[in-house]
Amino acid sequence: MINQSKTSDTHFCFESSNTSCPKYIYSTAVRASLYILLGAVIIMTVFGNLLVIITIAQMKQLHTPTNFLVLSLAVADFLLGAMVMPPSMVRSLETCWYLGNVFCRIHSSTDVMLCCASILNLLLISIDRYYAVCQPLHYHTRVTNCVTVIMILTFWSLSAFILFGMMLFNMSTRNAEDIYRNSFQCEGSCSVLQSRMSSVISSVLGFFTPALVIIVLYLKILVIARRQACSIQRGFPLHSTSVKATHIFISELIDVACQL
Structure with a gap:
């Protein structure tokens, strides 16, 4: 695409x-x-995620471990909507990038970090729900507000670490990236050249592993919920711990849905 001839029927970014x-x-x-x-x-x-953030932050009765996790997820999605999605929309519809190479790198890096933070927060929520349903007797002693905040900060740091790792591995391909930019990349595009190692590590740590754990945990919750539903239909008493946990889980889901 470099040094291509321009015709009257062809339009260019610049x-x-x-x-x-x-x-x-x-x-x-x-x-x-x-x-x-x-x-x-x-x-x-x-505005949807901003409403969730304001509601949970201002109402002290909502300061529970589960709601803190929802708050962290809302922050990640809010930043995605405010910082990443508008430039991506313009690039998709205009088919050109007009914001410069520096902001292209910032935008791509922010996109990766916030997407990782979002899916890691979903992983935390699935872990929280697993303990609430499968280990109800230990839930309130193990999953406290302090522990939840520490886990949230840890997972946000992990998202930043994944981004830092990608940048570190990409430094080894800087010469190749310069050659690519000078020889092949045209003006008006926004693409970041990644090494194979950084792509694999970021994909495994930031998406595939959390997604697999989320699926396994929710399948486990589904099995227990169906087992307790069968117990209820057969007329077993409702005072067992696991059945109570199922009812608590369902009621908390309803509360979260109402808050959203």
């Missing part, structure tokens, strides 16, 4: 540059519709 990326122009109706749709999604993401 018409005055010989190294500009080609630009695809959507029709006015399609572009306006997509801007309205994606803009509405961004607004709902930002």
Whole structure:
């Protein structure tokens, strides 16, 4: 795409540059519709999570371990909606990146860290629900506000560590990245060259491993919930600890849904 000939039928991100990326122009109706749709999604993401943050932060009766985890997840999603999604929307619809190489790196790095933080918070919520249902007698002694805050800070630090690890591994490919930028990358694109090692490590630590643990934990919760539902249908007494835990779990889910 470098030094490509310009014709009257071809549009480019920077018409005055010989190294500009080609630009695809959507029709006015399609572009306006997509801007309205994606803009509405961004607004709902930002203000919906902001409402959760304000509600939990201001109401002391909501300062419970589960709600702290919901608060941490809302912060991650709020930052994604406010910092990552708007530039991504413009890049997708304009098919060009006009914010410069420095902000491209900042945007890509922030995207990776916040996505990792979001899925790690989902992992914390699944662990919290597992203890509430499967070990109800030890839940209130093991899962306290202090322990929850420490775990939240640890997982946010892990997200930053994954990002730092990616940057560290990518330093070894800096020469290759410079060659790629000078020879192949056109002006108006936003792409970050990653080494294979950094891609594998970030994918495994930031997505596949947490997703696998979340699936296993919720399958375990589902098995116990179905077992207790069968016990209820067969007429067993409801005073057993595991049955009470199931009822507590269901009521807490309803409370969280009402808060959201």
